[in-house]
Amino acid sequence: MRQTDKWKQTHMNIQIAATRADLPVKTVRYYDDIGLVCPDRLGNGYRDYSARDVNILQFLGRSRSLGFSIEDCRQLLSLYEDHNRASSDVKAIAERHMIEIDKKIKELKAMRETLGNLVTNCHGDDRPDCPILDGLANPDQE
């Protein structure tokens, strides 16, 4: 049986699990190292991922792609697995993260605007005078 035919197995090596979760093998190994997803081990020392492990890896992949930190993910995961959780706890984490994202967007937009002004004013030819450098050297000059 080839590795790539093992789609219906419930136990698999790291590469198959990583492929199913759409994550790099290195990342999956890292998540084991830091105690996020620690699969069973086979007699030869190989990691042995279950279908449930893969589910959790996918959950992590999606959480990370939404920008949650590893520590946020750890909390979300623990809530995910706690069927007595309060949804307000989840919402609090997500809202806190949303505020962070909004803050970053705002910062980037401010940078982008300043930079855009400088770039617009720079003719960008062979001559040395450059409003971008002038602006970086002294932002208060007009």
Add this chain to the structure above:
Amino acid sequence: MRQTDKWKQTHMNIQIAATRADLPVKTVRYYDDIGLVCPDRLGNGYRDYSARDVNILQFLGRSRSLGFSIEDCRQLLSLYEDHNRASSDVKAIAERHMIEIDKKIKELKAMRETLGNLVTNCHGDDRPDCPILDGLANPDQE
């Protein structure tokens, strides 16, 4: 003479230089380590910053605050000091950086929207059912 009265000196210790450039002392020392701003040294080994060094530190602070990487800053600095530069070289760096910023803004906005939808749908009370966790577990479900 107190340190804080040394505003008119053209040679100063690291703390005064850092204060003038509005940068942490640690950062200024780091910029020396990586060869960005390497001041003279006094007989006792202390760094001795000139007014010109402070200018450059300010230039760096502003460039960094616009999100330029240290390596970008190194190039901008070298152009800043090269009076035969072509402004097009500066503009190219700035435009490349602007594209990066635009990309990040776009990514963050996408995250923010997805997250906003999840948060909006979560009632956020004591009950365990939670659209946020559901969305993270399976993003394709409605």
Add this chain to the structure above:
DNA sequence: ATTGACCTTCCCCATACTGGAGGGTTTAAT
């Protein structure tokens, strides 16, 4: 038996600093 594709651990690398330990120097006050 061998080859190639797996798997393992371990260590270094990246960004741009930040914190702290351990120790020398200068300044101000006594």
Add this chain to the structure above:
DNA sequence: ATTAAACCCTCCAGTATGGGGAAGGTCAAT
């Protein structure tokens, strides 16, 4: 003159999230 505070120095380790690669064990197919 002494002492304490406030400087300064270098070096090491850590942050977050993995990526790259070496050295070596295992497995499947030829």
